Amino acid sequence: MRPGPGQVLHFSEDPTIDRFEPHIAMTSSRREPYVWAVGPDRCPDYWFPRDCPRAMAWKGPRTTERDAERIIGAGAGDRVHAIEYGWLKAIMEVRLYAYRLPAEPFRPIGDPPHAVVAEVPVVPLGPPEPVTDLIDLHEEAGIQLRVLDNLWPFWNQVTASTLEFSGIRLRNARR
Template identity: 30%
Template structure:
């Protein structure tokens, strides 16, 4: 199994367990993402985004609302003001050994380790939007994510992630 950590820092030699600011109820851990979900991190760290996927549980009305005009099974929506930062960013994908990791959230592809982890490899990643489109992911831009967030939370869409929403523009 391939596990990754994405960063804008190309100099990380060791990942030390730490308390995540949004998970202060947890002990210090090292976070990783599996290969299947790694695309959700093809964005600068603080870039707010909403990722959602097709599933059998979506009713017809929500299917039409969220997927009616795309053949893609995955849609990522980002605020328009992040376009240049995404286009210009170089991210660094650290490949991590899976031996000390355990599943934290299988649906999201998150893994955690309570131990210090040394990366096996680091690869610079550019051309994020092209990579996503090559994966047949529908990438959308909107001036503000709040309406989409409310629509997703009040829908039958059950496979979604709302990333860095604290960085989204206010309504």
Template identity: 25%
Template sequence: MLFHFSEDNSIETFVPKEKQNRLDFPAVVWAIDEEHEFTYYFPRDCPRIVCRRDEATTDEHLQLFFNNTIANTIVTVESDWYTRISKQTIFRYCFNDEGFELFDKTAGYFISRQIVKPKSIEKYDNLIESLIRKGIELRFTTNLNPLREAILASDFKGFGIHRFNNAKKP
């Protein structure tokens, strides 16, 4: 089973589209696997940084990005988004795997070049509680730039940066 998250609960058919920030990429329908779906428990435009600990995480990375926590996954967002996250309702569209191909194993992304009809749709409220139930540590900061710069200056690979164009300027 694969998923697509949206603030819109009226999508009956997913038609392949080009990504606005990747015009050189073909039109596709994007989906995510269950392991990584938590990265979309946010309002669509919410900037966020996801750090995931795994066997390749070095002691240096643990000290830099996982200091004083036992959590394997940390999502950091800017404090200004707290109210929007806590009040947001999103919808999880469920797809059969058929017709999808793995695009990025680390992020759990799949793509389809075909029109896709969802099998079902589920309403998600209480996004912060949903993250907590999945064991995700949610952190708030006044500005994401210092964390982003620290990650990009390191050789840490267990991260994802989402919608950063909406983050505050340094």
């Protein structure tokens, strides 16, 4: 599930959104109101239930082969996503929707950019599309999906490596 040309995506478990209004996200350190979305490269970060904690790592330009083999695995592709066992059932059962939004009012945010934001209301280009089986999406994209008892040991290895990484909803991970 990726955006087409001139589009960005917003993933949600709510299939009833007619218009996205700028708001201050509860999970954001920023105090400006935005409509949040992602481009094609960051869509896989959101192939999860909203509150599911996930640790993601991928090869980047400065990634060493040693770190890639140690954390992603030899011959295992360029990217790995990790979740905890307690979230596996939710991933298999969630009803997730993708809203296609016009890319025009959005600009990148973050350094490096991890999302796109708009400061004006945005109307979807059409009705939300159900996102298919999230495990199948990972497989089709060549992304290793790892299920762990606890994310923190993996996260600590990833953040100390040369891999690029992102952690979402980690506050919901086991302590």
